[in-house]
Structure formats: C-alpha cells, structure tokens
Amino acid sequence: MKLPDKKYIASFDIDAQNTFTPVCPDELPVAEGDQIAGELNAQAQFASLRLASRDAHSRCALWLSDEQHPPLSPIAGHPDLDIRWPAHAIIGTKGFNFIDGLDPAAYDFQVFKGIEPDKHPYGACYHDLKNTLSTGAIEYLRCHGVTTVICGGLATDYCVKNTVLQLKAADFDVILNLAACRGIAPDTVAQAIEEMRSAGVQIISCAAELAE
Structure with missing residues (x-):
C-alpha cells in the first residue's frame, strides 16, 4: 500500500487504558493489553496528528452489573445501553489511565466516552449507540485535512472494531x-x-509495514 503525505495521516489510539489490561484484573482485562504501547508509538511516527479515546465512566452508571444484574445481562428501556458491565474505567482510578508507555501530552485530540451515566458507547466517534451524537473526532480529522487514519487499541473485537467502522463510514481510508x-x-x-x-x-x- 502507498501512504499519502504525512500531513494527511492521523494515528488513533483507541481505549489503550489500564482498565482493559491485566493491570486491573477486576475490571475488563484483555490478555497482553498492556503490551501495545510500543506499536502505538511506532505507528504514530507516520502521522501528523495523534488522537486517543478513553472510556470515562461514572460510579453511578446505569449499566453497572451487580448481584441481581450479572455482567452481559441485557438492559431494556434505554436506547443507549445494551448490556451490563463490571465497573471499569472509572474517572480518577488507575483503570482510567493510559497504559504504561503512552504519554498523555502526546495527543492532539482526546475523546472521553461514556461520561453520561445513561450511555455506554463502544466506538470513539459517537456518544450514542445509534451513531448520531458526535464526539468531534470525525470533525477534527476533517478540518485538518486528514484522509487516512491508522488505528490500534483495545479491544479489537469491541471498541476498536466499532471505531474503525465508524471512521470508514465517514469516508476515511483506515488502516488497522x-x-x-x-x-x-x-x-x-x-x-x-x-x-x-x-x-x-x-x-x-x-507498524513496520507502513515503511515498505
């Protein structure tokens, strides 16, 4: 593949937080989730802008699981909630923080998603499950002339997939x-x-393939 000029490329670190790693075993740990910082930093070298998203949840979230409502049990009657989850990425906790090896000051734009207690989005481009309430990420990329977005993060089969598909639907060239x-x-x-x-x-x- 041939990359465009660097000024048209952005790198997007999706939910690369402790909450999704073995560092926080009681939250939503993904095996080896704490080992991706090097590759995220490497792909950012090919981009002129670097974005990040973070789950940013409340202790009062309506989707929190408990003894009566176990994890992954369905939620009815809330358009922006689908299933229950254990407490994770609570603002102010270790789980909310980036994984080791990522510098919060390195980002040009950050998305905090899931702040509202009645919303639990997966993709980083919209605050709602119907993809109507923008987080500003798409607009930020467009206003800077970005055409290509290189993505990585946690977890591949949830927030990464949803973010990547949202970016693709917004007509960006997307690299995973x-x-x-x-x-x-x-x-x-x-x-x-x-x-x-x-x-x-x-x-x-x-990321080494980007240089070929």
Missing part, C-alpha cells in the same frame, strides 16, 4: 495495525477483522 491491538476471544477477533476487511479497511500486521 494488528500488533497495536489485543482482543478478547479468538473467534470474535477473527470475526471482527473479517468485518473490517469486508468494509474496506486495510489490515497490517505491524
């Missing part, structure tokens, strides 16, 4: 760096990768 991602389960990761590939996303194994 597999070495900068980790997923929850092999079958859902494989399904997510195929879904992204079918949507026209370019899949690479590592």
Whole structure:
C-alpha cells in the first residue's frame, strides 16, 4: 500500500487504558493489553496528528452489573445501553489511565466516552449507540485535512472494531495495525477483522509495514 503525505495521516489510539489490561484484573482485562504501547508509538511516527479515546465512566452508571444484574445481562428501556458491565474505567482510578508507555501530552485530540451515566458507547466517534451524537473526532480529522487514519487499541473485537467502522463510514481510508491491538476471544477477533476487511479497511500486521 502507498501512504499519502504525512500531513494527511492521523494515528488513533483507541481505549489503550489500564482498565482493559491485566493491570486491573477486576475490571475488563484483555490478555497482553498492556503490551501495545510500543506499536502505538511506532505507528504514530507516520502521522501528523495523534488522537486517543478513553472510556470515562461514572460510579453511578446505569449499566453497572451487580448481584441481581450479572455482567452481559441485557438492559431494556434505554436506547443507549445494551448490556451490563463490571465497573471499569472509572474517572480518577488507575483503570482510567493510559497504559504504561503512552504519554498523555502526546495527543492532539482526546475523546472521553461514556461520561453520561445513561450511555455506554463502544466506538470513539459517537456518544450514542445509534451513531448520531458526535464526539468531534470525525470533525477534527476533517478540518485538518486528514484522509487516512491508522488505528490500534483495545479491544479489537469491541471498541476498536466499532471505531474503525465508524471512521470508514465517514469516508476515511483506515488502516488497522494488528500488533497495536489485543482482543478478547479468538473467534470474535477473527470475526471482527473479517468485518473490517469486508468494509474496506486495510489490515497490517505491524507498524513496520507502513515503511515498505
């Protein structure tokens, strides 16, 4: 693949937070989720802008699981909530923070998603599940003339997939760096990768391929 000039490229670190790693085993740990910083930093070298998204949740969120409502149980009657989740990425906790190796000051634009207690979005481009309430990420990329977005983060089969598909639907050329991602389960990761590939996303194994 041939990359455009660097000024047209952005790198997007999707939910690369402790909450999705073994560093926070009681939240939503993804195996090896704490090992992707090097690849995220490497892909950013090919971009003129660097973006990040973070889950930013409230202790009063309506989707929190409990003894009566176990994780993954469905939620009815709320258009922007689908299922229950354990407490994770609570603002002010270790889980909310970026994984080691990522510098918060390195980002040109950050998205905090899921701040509202009655919303639990997955993709980083919209605050709602119907993709109507923008986080500003798409507009930020467009106003800076970006045409290509290189993506990585956590987890491949949830927030990464949704963000990538949102960017593709907004007519960006999207590259997914597999070495900068980790997923929850092999079958859902494989399904997510195929879904992204079918949507026209370019899949690479590592950032070094960008130099070829």
